[in-house]
Amino acid sequence: MHRYRHQRRCLRARIGGATHHQDLTMQLNVETLSFINGGQALVLALMLWYGTHDGSPHALNGLRLRAAALLLEAVAAFLLAGSQWVPPHVLLLVGNTCNLAGQALTVVALRMLLKRPLRWRTALLLGVAGWLGVTWLSTAHPNYLLRVMFGSIIIACNTGLNIQALWGGCRKRETRAQCLLLWTYFLSIALLIWRNGSLLILSTPPQGISTPSPVNVIYVLMLGIQPLLASVGFLLLYNEILQRELYELARIDPLTGVINRLGLLEASQVLLEQARAKQESIGVLLIDADHFKSINDRFGHDDGDRVLLELVANIRCMLRGGDMVGRVGGEEFLVLSPSVKAPDLLALAERIRSAIERTSFHIAGQAYALTVSIGAAIAEAHEPDMMAARRRADVALYDAKRAGRNCVMIAAQ
Numbered sequence: 530m531h532r533y534r535h536q537r538r539c540l541r542a543r544i545g546g547a548t549h550h551q552d553l554t555m556q557l558n559v560e561t562l563s564f565i566n567g568g569q570a571l572v573l574a575l576m577l578w579y580g581t582h583d584g585s586p587h588a589l590n591g592l593r594l595r596a597a598a599l600l601l602e603a604v605a606a607f608l609l610a611g612s613q614w615v616p617p618h619v620l621l622l623v624g625n626t627c628n629l630a631g632q633a634l635t636v637v638a639l640r641m642l643l644k645r646p647l648r649w650r651t652a653l654l655l656g657v658a659g660w661l662g663v664t665w666l667s668t669a670h671p672n673y674l675l676r677v678m679f680g681s682i683i684i685a686c687n688t689g690l691n692i693q694a695l696w697g698g699c700r701k702r703e704t705r706a707q708c709l710l711l712w713t714y715f716l717s718i719a720l721l722i723w724r725n726g727s728l729l730i731l732s733t734p735p736q737g738i739s740t741p742s743p744v745n746v747i748y749v750l751m752l753g754i755q756p757l758l759a760s761v762g763f764l765l766l767y768n769e770i771l772q773r774e775l776y777e778l779a780r781i782d783p784l785t786g787v788i789n790r791l792g793l794l795e796a797s798q799v800l801l802e803q804a805r806a807k808q809e810s811i812g813v814l815l816i817d818a819d820h821f822k823s824i825n826d827r828f829g830h831d832d833g834d835r836v837l838l839e840l841v842a843n844i845r846c847m848l849r850g851g852d853m854v855g856r857v858g859g860e861e862f863l864v865l866s867p868s869v870k871a872p873d874l875l876a877l878a879e880r881i882r883s884a885i886e887r888t889s890f891h892i893a894g895q896a897y898a899l900t901v902s903i904g905a906a907i908a909e910a911h912e913p914d915m916m917a918a919r920r921r922a923d924v925a926l927y928d929a930k931r932a933g934r935n936c937v938m939i940a941a942q
Contacts, residue, residue, distance in 0.1 A: 559609075559738075559739055559741065559745050559746055559749055560609070560610050560611075560612065560613070560739070561610075562746065562749045562750055562753060563606045563607070563609040563610035563612075563749055564606070564607065564610035565753060566602075566606040566749065566752065566753035566756070567602075567603045567604075567605075567606030567607040567609075567610060568603075569753060569756070569757060570599045570600070570602045570603035570606060570756055571599070571600070571603040573596075573599050573756065573757065573760040574596040574597070574599035574600045574603065575596075576760075577592050577593075577595055577596040577599065577760065577763065577764070578592075578593060578596040581764075581767060583771065584767065584770060584771050584774065585770070585774060587641050587642070587644060588642055588767055588770045588771070590641055591638045591639070591641035591642035591763075591767075592638070592642070592763060592767055593638075594634050594635075594637055594638035594641065595634070595635060595638040595639075595760070595763050597631075597634055598630075598631040598632070598634035598635045598638060599631070599756060599760065601627040601628070601630050601631035601634070602627065602628065602631045602756060604623075604624075604627045605623075605624040605625075605627040605628045605631070606753075608620050608623060608624045608627075609624060609738060609739060609749075612739040617737075618667070618668070620739075621663070621664075621667045622664060622667070625659070625660060625663045625664075625680070626660055629655075629656040629659045629660055629663075629683065630656060632652075632655075632656070632683075632684065632687040633649075633652035633653060633655065633656040633687065634652075635687070635691070635759070636648060636649075636651075636652040636687055636690045636691060636694075637649045637652055638763075639691050639694055639695070639710070639763075640690075640694050642763070642766055642767065642770065643694055643695070643698075643707075643766075645694045648690055651690065652687065652690065655683055655686050655687055656683075658683065659679075659680060659683035662676075662679045662680075662683070663676055663679065663680055666679060673734075673735075673736045673737060674728055674729075674734060677724070677725065677728060678725055681721045681724070681725055684717070684721060685718060685721055688714045688717050688718055691710070691714050692711060692714050692715070695707045695710055695711045695714070696711070698710075698711065699711060704766075704769055705765065705769075706762050706763075706765035706766035706768075706769050707762075707766065709758065709761065709762040709765060710759060710762035710763070710766065713755060713758040713759050713762060714759075716751075716755065716758075717755055720748065720751050720752070720755070724744065724748050727744045728744065731744070779791060780792035780795070782855070782856040784834055784837065784838070784856075785837055785838060785841045785856050786841070787841055787853075787854050787855050787856050787862070788853065788854075788855040788856075789855060789856055790855070790856075790857060790858070792855055793855035793857070793863055793865070796853055796855070796865060797811075797865060797914075797915040798914070798915070800865055800867050800915075801908065801910075801912070801914065801915055803867065804867060804868075804908070804910045805910045805911075807868070807910075808910050809867065809868045809910060810868075810869065810870065810907050810908060810909050810910060811865060811866065811867050811868075811869070811907070811908040811915070811918070812864075812865070812866035812867075812869040812873070812874035812877070812905065812906075812907060812908075813863070813864070813865060813866075813905065813906045813907070813908055813915065813918045813919060813921075813922045814863065814864035814866065814874070814877070814878050814881070814903055814904070814905050814922065815857070815861065815862075815863055815903065815904040815905075815906075815919070815922040815923055815925070815926045816844065816861070816862045816863070816864065816881065816901050816902075816903050817860060817861045817862075817901060817902050817903075817926055817930070818836075818837075818840060818860035818861075818899060818900075818901055819899070819900045819901060819902055819930075819934040819935060820934075821833070821836075821859070821860040821899075824836055824892065824897070824899075828892050828893055832892045832893055835892070836890050836892060836897075836899065837860065839888070839890055840860075840862075840885065840890075840899065840901075841854065841856075841862070843881070843884050843885050843888055844862060844864065844881055844885075846884065847877065847880045847881045847884055848864065848866070848877075849866065849877075851866075851867050851868070852864060852865065852866045852867075852877075853865050863919070863922075864877075864881075865915075869907075870907070871905075871907055871939060874905050874907065874939070875905060875937060875939055878903045878905050878937040878939075879937055881901070881903065882900070882901055882903055882935065882936070882937055885899060885900065885901050886898070886899075886900050886901075886935065900934060900935035901935070902926060902929040902930050902934045902935065902936060902937075903926065903929060903936075903937045903938070904921075904922040904923060904924065904925030904926025904927070904928065904929055904937075904938055904939075904940065905922060905925055905937060905938065905939040905940065906918045906919070906921035906922035906925060906939065906940040907939075907940075921940035921941075922940060924940055925938040925939055925940040926938070
């Protein structure tokens with residue numbers, strides 16, 4: 530009997546020791562994961578800040594804000610990792626302040642990258658409300674469960690702002706980064722629902738984020754994965770923005786903002802394919818400013834450039850929704866007008882010519898009259914490309930020049 534009792538005491542000691550060891554391991558896991566998360570956020574912040582230096586200002590500023598948000602998240606994670614040495618009120622107030630500020634900066638950073646309304650006032654309001662609520666539920670009325678639920682609502686609202694900015698992005702074939710970010714934020718919402726549901730279901734829920742528990746370990750682990758996925762999404766989005774800017778630079782005339790020769794070539798092929806499908810024709814207008822060289826010689830190229838900008842604005846005002854204008858070179862422009870017949874094309878050309886003739890171009894404080902000559906041609910759906918129609922429009926343009934300028938000529942089919 531004595532030996533049996535001794536064995537039972539030994540078994541209890543072993544079970545108690547194993548439980549104690551499991552608790553210590555669980556606590557170590559929470560702190561270790563937080564330390565890893567903080568180091569990861571710090572590395573990502575440095576990578577975003579120093580690894581990106583080209584592109585438009587809005588893209589770079591968006592990444593800088595995201596890097597600042599990651600630095601704040603790193604501070605909060607390091608505080609949680611050192612929870613044994615950090616006073617509880619410092620961990621709660623400073624850690625939550627960093628997290629809430631990081632979320633607000635991420636909202637603004639993402640919208641800056643996407644050129645969406647920044648909604649910084651909403652993000653700031655959510656941050657202030659979150660900090661006040663968490664502080665009150667930590668000091669004046671301590672309640673861990675309510676604090677987690679209130680904080681989760683604030684996080685969900687910030688995440689909702691990000692989802693709203695990204696919504697519809699996955700439908701565009703040219704972007705995959707928005708899909709990654711969108712699913713990352715859906716994962717964040719799912720994680721919040723799981724955490725709150727687990728705390729409500731548990732009979733003895735943990736009373737702090739650093740308390741050893743499977744819920745806290747899993748939450749901290751997933752909390753570290755989310756910034757990694759989001760930062761990868763930000764970098765991919767930045768790369769897509771750079772690629773899009775390079776694409777546009779190769780096809781947009783830097784002075785006038787209309788498409789250039791390459792853009793016109795690609796657009797004409799697309800329009801011709803659509804015309805073949807509908808068995809319709811495409812109108813081609815070649816527009817040349819009369820005696821434009823005299824403007825450059827008399828007033829200089831800077832004033833000449835301003836005249837070209839005003840000329841393009843006049844042409845655009847006369848076009849229909851599906852029409853497009855591009856700069857061929859110098860003072861020569863090409864208009865593509867789908868689904869038109871010869872009489873409609875001539876009417877459009879005459880409207881453009883008349884509008885420019887009536888416009889007073891102000892150069893160096895003086896009013897200057899400018900006219901254009903226009904050559905018109907029709908590209909039929911059966912033509913292999915637009916080059917033949919372009920040559921016919923060019924011949925018609927020279928006919929208009931020889932006829933005294935400031936007129937419209939259409940090429941014979």
